[in-house]
Amino acid sequence: MLSSSLASRAQEAWNEWEIQCLVMASFSLQVFLLLSAPFRRRHVSRLLNGSLWVAYLMADYVATYILGRLTLLLAVTGGNEGTRHHQLALFWAPFLLLHLGGQETITAFSMEDNTLWKRRLLDLIAQVAMSVYVVGKQWRQGDRLLVAPMVLMFVLGAVKYGERIWALRAAAARAPGSSSIASLVTHAYWKEHYWKGGYGRLVCISSQDKISIESILKEASVEFQASLDFFMDMTPSDKSISSWMSAFDMDTLLQLKTSKNVYGMAYKLAEMHVSLIYDYLYTKFGTVRFHASPKSNPTMVAALQWLVSLGLTSVALALFAMAMAGNTTSNFDYSESDILISYILLKRERRQQTSPGGAVGALIRRILQAPCETPPPPHIIVSPEVKKLLLDKMFVAAIEALQNNRWDFRRFQGQWALWVANRFEGSDAAAGPAHKALSSIQKLDFVATVVVWHLVTTICFQAGDGPGELTNPSNDLSGYIMYLVAKRGLMVDSNGHIMIAKTQMGVPDFLDELHQDGFIQKLREGDQQYNSPFQLCIAEACMVRVELFKIPEARDRWKLIAAVWTEILCYMALNCGATFHAKHLTAGGEFLTQAKMLLFVIRLPFLIKKMGVIIPPFM
Structure with missing residues (x-):
């Protein structure tokens, strides 16, 4: 009897706190991915890679499961007192879209994940449809004061999810075996000024008393398209010769070889190329920097993204606070735990936009500053x-x-x-x-x-x-x-x-x-x-x-x-x-x-x- 009673109480407690626990689990997975993903580019650790792999997979599974549970919650409880007590849980649906959109620091765990962008697109359609269903239910039988912040976060979540698919698709186009490789190689072959300069700029950089990180980053950014094609084995090997290539003459090569900081310049530039390519293939940073129009200013694009994200999140937070302030006159009895979780989700998104360590702040810093270099693995000492x-x-x-x-x-x-x-x-x-x-x-x-x-x-x-x-x-x-x-x-x-x-x-x-x-x-x-x-x-x-x-x-x-x-x-x-x-x-x-x-x-x-x-x- 005692064991049966304990099991019954445990079941009741789980039924009461299931959604809350799952939402906080999804939130914790996102925080872990945001903070831990950057370390894998600099460290060889089976524990780190294994943990990231589990978190990367579980984050999508948990968020998708919660969205399904929210729709089931609406269907089962109807409009009774239990619905009003759990009504605030419906407000969390747009945040699950944000979670499915992933973090700026990791869009794909491996190159194989990039090739699954079509599956992600289908998931986006399904999850957006479920979120629209939840928001619609909130409008018809819920607290209408929550509809406006829900819509704002829904828009932001859909954009973030779409941005992830955009990044996956762009990286998948250059994956080995992709059907897009033929057209990309042909485009590179006929593209004029494939490399926008010769050894002259390298000589200027390596002749400095102290190598400027800004100049290294600028050089790597200018030649990013060529370096990415070279890295992915897509460089045409027999392109027609142009007359302007006198910048690659013997005298300039010898000047580069004998310049005072040629070793530091060459390796820092190589490391910068590797770091930018990592951003392109595995993060959202490359989406803003290189996926946009070549004529656009990446800093302005990042600033615009930051302003839009910050504005939507701030307005949603203000509207939610107003709704909770006016809750004393409404018919909805929101639990304090649900209100606390809602504030955690909102403030976390806002903090991510405004803090120096936030994702968009990090994005702007990575555009203006140099990414961390990728050191060699520990199994060889590269002296x-x-x-x-x-x-x-x-x-x-x-x-x-x-x-x-x-x-x-x-x-x-x-x-x-x-x-x-x-x-x-x-x-x-x-x-x-x-x-x-x-x-x-x-x-x-x-x-x-x-x-x-x-x-x-x-x-x-x-x-x-x-x-x-x-x-x-x-x-x-x-x-x-x-x-x-x-x-x-x-x-x-x-x-x-x-x-x-x-x-x-x-x-x-x-x-x-x-x-x-x-x-x-x-x-x-x-x-x-x-x-x-x-x-x-x-x-x-x-x-x-x-x-x-x-x-x-x-x-x-x-x-x-x-x-x-x-x-x-x-x-x-x-x-x-x-x-x-x-x-x-x-x-x-x-x-x-x-x-x-x-x-x-x-x-x-x-x-x-x-x-x-x-x-x-x-x-």
Whole structure:
């Protein structure tokens, strides 16, 4: 009997407080999404991503369920005393539309969510219809003083929901496999002044004593369309040449390479490009900044949005307060808890518009200031030496491409390392040790090449006979790329997975031998042999290592190794697919993505020689 009584009381309590609890749960989910979503672009945390994923899904489910319960509440209770007691709950329907519209800090959890924008549009139609039904019931049998604030919040909620679908649709148009890609690529091909300037502006920025964040943001905004197309692998690779491209001549490139703050400028600009692209793909910030008309001022658009949202919310709050003040003469007995919840919902929306940390305030700040940079993930320490080495090699490759042949980034063939070998052995010295070492790249597939050169770099690094400015960053890049290939399976086909598995069977014993006396000397002399079919990569690594040790100068040897790894990194950045880069924007980012946008900043993949002018062919 006692248990039955407790169950009955619990059921009665839940029936009494069900709507209130669910509304506050929806409110809490929105607050969590607003505050937590920005952290995923800067931190790699399974707990954070898991919590955001659950909150992102549950927020829509809970809000939709509550709207259904509100319509059921109207149908069941009719016009009796219970209806008047719960009548204020109907006032919350427009706020559920606001919740379904989502927060400015997150519109999509992943790229797949963007592609579901048509489903969201159907949801919008259904939820708006239910909200109209609730508002209509309020007009016919409820407190008519609440109709005006309900209508205002309904309009704001419908606009916010539509804005979310607009953002999803715009991002989905550039998702891999989208039917809109063909038209977007064609548009980019024929668009004049695809890049609105050459190296001149970059030289001006990097020549400053202190790099201006405003100038970095302005440059990134001007080139946003081109950077987004490049990021999503939609850049035309053969655009007709325009005469105005003299801004990309050799002199300007050399000025950029030797400017005082070129490293800080290049990486900050690459980070800014990544941050703006994240905004476009996963938040509402890009909706105002880039989805609107190109001729519109984004600051004015943001200010107009802020004024409209603030005005509607403030008027609704004032009208609601007046309705509650006049409630003493009405026939509706609103509970204090319902009134408190209503004020919480209204004041939260108003505070979001007016506080410095509010969503629209944050939007304006992101237009006027720089977004937070996206640091590399914690599984690799990207030292300043690694960044300097990568940018130096990019500049060297750009100059070499101008003086000799364009870099073919569609396949990895050791072209950068071959340029290095030609400097100290000559282009005709095919029998030299450097050229022999590089010959392995031509006969191995990509995964096997990565495995072989990772083993070679490990052996050379443990030998400790090279300059630190080359050995340490080269070894770091080797470990990072091996991590991407072996752990992440990036650019690995079925044969590559088998190759990695076979190598892992032989690598432990192989690496243990590195500590044995005389092993390095055996490699120098070519006495160490591996004939096992499971250790073919190890045998190839030994051959390459022997040839590298024949190079007289250790610095030349490490220049060769550094060129191999920097080209592999750039090759992977350009060919691993936009899906990989877009996916990891939401999980702290990858250094590989930063490298891709650095290539965009330098224009390296598209520099060709024509009458002494460096010309990106898709201009």
